[in-house]
Amino acid sequence: MLTHAYRHGGPHITVRTTSDDEGVTLSVIDNGDGVPAALVPTLFERFVRGRESRGTGLGLGLVKALAERFGGSVSYRPADHGGARFDVRLQHPDAAGTPGVVV
Numbered sequence: 001m002l003t004h005a006y007r008h009g010g011p012h013i014t015v016r017t018t019s020d021d022e023g024v025t026l027s028v029i030d031n032g033d034g035v036p037a038a039l040v041p042t043l044f045e046r047f048v049r050g051r052e053s054r055g056t057g058l059g060l061g062l063v064k065a066l067a068e069r070f071g072g073s074v075s076y077r078p079a080d081h082g083g084a085r086f087d088v089r090l091q092h093p094d095a096a097g098t099p100g101v102v103v
Contacts, residue, residue, distance in 0.1 A: 001026075001028040001060075001086050002015070002028060003059065004059050004086070005084070008030075008032060009030025009032035009083055010030050010032035010083055011031070012030065012031045013029070013030050014027075014030075023089060023092050024092075025088065026090075027085060027086070027087045028085070028086045029083065031079065031082055032082075033083070034078050034079070034084045035076060040076065044064040044076075046061035048061070060074075067089070067090065071090070071091050072088060072090040072091060073089050074086065074088050075089075
């Protein structure tokens with residue numbers, strides 16, 4: 001997500017974490033133009049790229065697959081002051097109900 005923000009977002013990138021009793025959220029926020037509305041519905045599908053992208057279209061799809069493998073999720077929304085915000089939500093291991101995963 002950091003590479004994605006660096007390549008496609010504005011010059012300022014914020015990384016933020018929050019936690020609660022259920023899990024943790026990692027947010028990557030940039031001040032670029034945000035994601036075009038037409039791209040949002042397919043944003044996390046593999047091989048989907050924006051018009052001017054030089055990438056393969058795999059990055060956000062892999063983020064989604066990894067987050068889901070660990071019982072989590074990933075989401076996009078426009079940042080509060082313009083730009084893009086991507087959140088990865090991971091449950092605490094006890095809350096996820098998933099067997100121990102070794103990486």
